Amino acid sequence: MSDADFERAKPLVMGRQDHRCLRCGVWLRAGQWPGYAVHHRMNRRRADPEWRHSPANLVALCGTDNAIGCHGWVHRHPEEANRLGLYLRAGQDPRTTPVIDWRGRSLLLDDQGDYTTTTERTIP
C-alpha cells in the first residue's frame, strides 16, 4: 500500500469516528488547536505492507504531532496505549485486535473503514 492509500483511507477513518478523537471524543477540526493526526496503530515501518494504511490500522487522534493531545499521549504511554489497542506491537493484527474508544466501547476495525462492536475485551 502506498501513500495514496493512506490519503484515501483518511476520510474513511474520520467518518467512522464521526470526526471525533477516538481516545477523548473531542471534535476534530483542521486548523483548531491541538489539531489532529491520523495515527498508525502499528507503526509504518513495522506494519505489514498489506494493511499498513488500511483503515483498520488507522485511528484519528487529537494532537498534530507526537508531543500533544491524545496522539502525544499514545507515544508517551505505549503500555497503556497498547491495552487500549491504540499502539500495537509486532505480531498483533489491527483487524483482530480491538481498540477501546472514548465511550469505552471495544471496536474491531476493518479494511473498509467500518467497525463492529465486541463485547469481549481482550485486554491482557
Ligand SMILES: [Zn+2]
Ligand atoms: Zn483526544
